[in-house]
Amino acid sequence: MNMIEIVLARNLFETQEFLNSPYVAKFCATMRRVWLTNAVLPPGHFGSYFECTSRRSGVYANPYIHDLYILHELLHIHEFRQSGYSPAWSWLDWALYINTIEFEVAIMTDCMIYFIIPGLREKTFSHEIWVDEYLGLLGKPIQYITARIREERFKAYNNPDPRNILAQQIRAYAEQNMKWCQIWAKPVGYGPYAEKPAFRVVEEHRPRIAFLQHHIRWLADVSEPKSGTPFVGLDGIPFARQAEKFQKVFEENKKWFGNEVLLA
Numbered sequence: 001m002n003m004i005e006i007v008l009a010r011n012l013f014e015t016q017e018f019l020n021s022p023y024v025a026k027f028c029a030t031m032r033r034v035w036l037t038n039a040v041l042p043p044g045h046f047g048s049y050f051e052c053t054s055r056r057s058g059v060y061a062n063p064y065i066h067d068l069y070i071l072h073e074l075l076h077i078h079e080f081r082q083s084g085y086s087p088a089w090s091w092l093d094w095a096l097y098i099n100t101i102e103f104e105v106a107i108m109t110d111c112m113i114y115f116i117i118p119g120l121r122e123k124t125f126s127h128e129i130w131v132d133e134y135l136g137l138l139g140k141p142i143q144y145i146t147a148r149i150r151e152e153r154f155k156a157y158n159n160p161d162p163r164n165i166l167a168q169q170i171r172a173y174a175e176q177n178m179k180w181c182q183i184w185a186k187p188v189g190y191g192p193y194a195e196k197p198a199f200r201v202v203e204e205h206r207p208r209i210a211f212l213q214h215h216i217r218w219l220a221d222v223s224e225p226k227s228g229t230p231f232v233g234l235d236g237i238p239f240a241r242q243a244e245k246f247q248k249v250f251e252e253n254k255k256w257f258g259n260e261v262l263l264a
């Protein structure tokens with residue numbers, strides 16, 4: 001049965017490496033509780049943006065990749081909770097804010113985590129990943145490594161090596177993120193916020209997101225009824241128009257820049 005529940009952030013991790021990591025423990029202490037759903041959201045639909053994170057237990061064959069996913073979503077939620085959003089923000093202000101968060105979260109979960117949890121890299125992806133080229137920096141001061149990786153990542157965003165699919169992937173993700181921001185500028189399309197840009201509906205709700213009944217009522221307001229994936233007490237997919245539009249972008253990107261080709 002599909003439902004929404006509140007869980008302790010720490011309880012979401014499955015592997016001892018993440019559970020025993022002082023970094024993860026310290027971070028989870030600041031997070032406390034998160035909203036979770038076991039409803040199947042459309043591929044790429046970013047439920048954590050509106051605190052309706054997908055439960056992914058059993059989705060990944062590799063529990064370390066599951067924990068990377070959880071850490072990525074939790075870091076996002078943590079950053080969103082600090083949001084300084086003001087209705088005076090333009091869409092451009094908001095898109096810069098969102099893309100900055102994505103950049104920093106990816107620096108942590110795609111790169112720095114391998115320096116923070118020793119031995120993790122051998123346990124995650126069997127194919128090469130972008131950060132592999134920089135793992136030789138291990139042993140240098142963490143501030144130096146972070147600065148270097150951030151600089152190299154920015155280079156890949158702006159000027160990816162045309163010969164290297166791993167650099168091209170980083171660039172493709174940046175483009176995908178920008179398309180996501182454009183899709184969230186569009187109105188919700190139905191319900192009480194039909195005419196309002198979807199990102200403003202989320203940001204204006206954010207100060208009240210922690211209140212259980214209020215959040216559930218709001219999720220119902222932003223959900224479009226659809227058979228097959230009802231929430232308990234709700235009926236449908238939150239921000240269904242955004243979900244539908246982004247799913248196409250997500251799947252197209254995956255087709256050309258997903259990891260499958262690296263396993264050939």
Ligand SMILES: [Zn+2]
Pocket residue numbers: 072076102105
């Ligand atoms: Zn992200």
